[in-house]
Amino acid sequence: MPASNLQQVWPEMNPEDMSPEQMALAALRHEIDLVDDEILALFQRRLAIAAKVGQAKDAPHGPHTKLRPDREQTVLSRVMAKADPENAVAVEGLWREIVGWGLARQGQLQVQVWAPVDPTRAFDGARHRFGTAAAIRMVRDPQAALAFAAEGKGVAVLAVNTEDPWWVGLRRDWSSLSVFDGFGAAGGQPTSLAVGKIDPAALPKGRRVVVSAGGDAGDGGGARRWGLNTHHGWTLALTDADLTPGDAEGCVGAIG
Numbered sequence: 615m616p617a618s619n620l621q622q623v624w625p626e627m628n629p630e631d632m633s634p635e636q637m638a639l640a641a642l643r644h645e646i647d648l649v650d651d652e653i654l655a656l657f658q659r660r661l662a663i664a665a666k667v668g669q670a671k672d673a674p675h676g677p678h679t680k681l682r683p684d685r686e687q688t689v690l691s692r693v694m695a696k697a698d699p700e701n702a703v704a705v706e707g708l709w710r711e712i713v714g715w716g717l718a719r720q721g722q723l724q725v726q727v728w729a730p731v732d733p734t735r736a737f738d739g740a741r742h743r744f745g746t747a748a749a750i751r752m753v754r755d756p757q758a759a760l761a762f763a764a765e766g767k768g769v770a771v772l773a774v775n776t777e778d779p780w781w782v783g784l785r786r787d788w789s790s791l792s793v794f795d796g797f798g799a800a801g802g803q804p805t806s807l808a809v810g811k812i813d814p815a816a817l818p819k820g821r822r823v824v825v826s827a828g829g830d831a832g833d834g835g836g837a838r839r840w841g842l843n844t845h846h847g848w849t850l851a852l853t854d855a856d857l858t859p860g861d862a863e864g865c866v867g868a869i870g
């Protein structure tokens with residue numbers, strides 16, 4: 615390894631005084647520096663492309679919500695399918711960050727989180743989902759968070775493991791909003807849902823979220839159904855039935 619490279623990774627040492635172990639370590643650190651240079655160039659290139667995508671999205675209709683959960687799902691699952699299994703968790707976390715910064719190039723995402731029970735879990739779920747690029751804050755009123763999302767100013771993350779049946783309003787009062795993700799205990803059912811003014815065509819593929827009145831008989835088609843909460847005859851549930859948001863069966867979104 616040339617002395618100048620050694621000097622870069624170990625500036626305080628004279629290469630002639632280095633032991634073979636120190637030389638080996640310096641060589642590896644130099645290799646990391648070279649990889650970092652490549653990652654940096656590629657990351658900045660990706661950010662510049664994401665900014666252009668943002669402008670292309672505006673083209674026909676003027677500015678609107680830039681978040682595209684369907685595309686994010688495709689990006690994530692494509693890289694996860696290629697990642698070595700032992701790196702899966704690291705790759706998922708890193709790509710959520712990368713995608714979060716890509717979205718931020720189109721405007722910083724504002725997230726309002728309401729979770730009176732176990733707020734840390736909801737906040738952590740939101741941070742993991744939207745990354746450090748997002749501005750996330752806790753709020754005291756789920757209806758105000760829904761109004762904020764309905765104005766297209768950002769998205770809301772609202773807890774469902776509570777007494778407050780804010781989710782009933784997704785059919786009655788907030789038809790412009792869709793659930794587009796859910797967070798909670800790893801591997802379990804979500805304890806909070808992400809809601810935004812998302813084009814139904816841009817919802818992730820997978821489990822749908824339904825709000826139904828008058829019992830929970832299911833759709834009769836043998837689809838699986840997972841209850842999340844109930845309130846005075848209303849039920850919030852997930853289903854793997856292929857429903858369309860806004861239809862008579864009470865589909866209010868999808869969480870992938």
Ligand SMILES: C=C(O[C@@H]1C=C(C(=O)O)C=C[C@H]1O)C(=O)O
Nearest residue numbers: 664667681682685686713716717
């Ligand atoms: C770049 C886009 O915009 C956002 C950023 C994404 C990304 O960085 O990969 C993906 C989806 C969008 O939330 C896009 O829609 O393709």
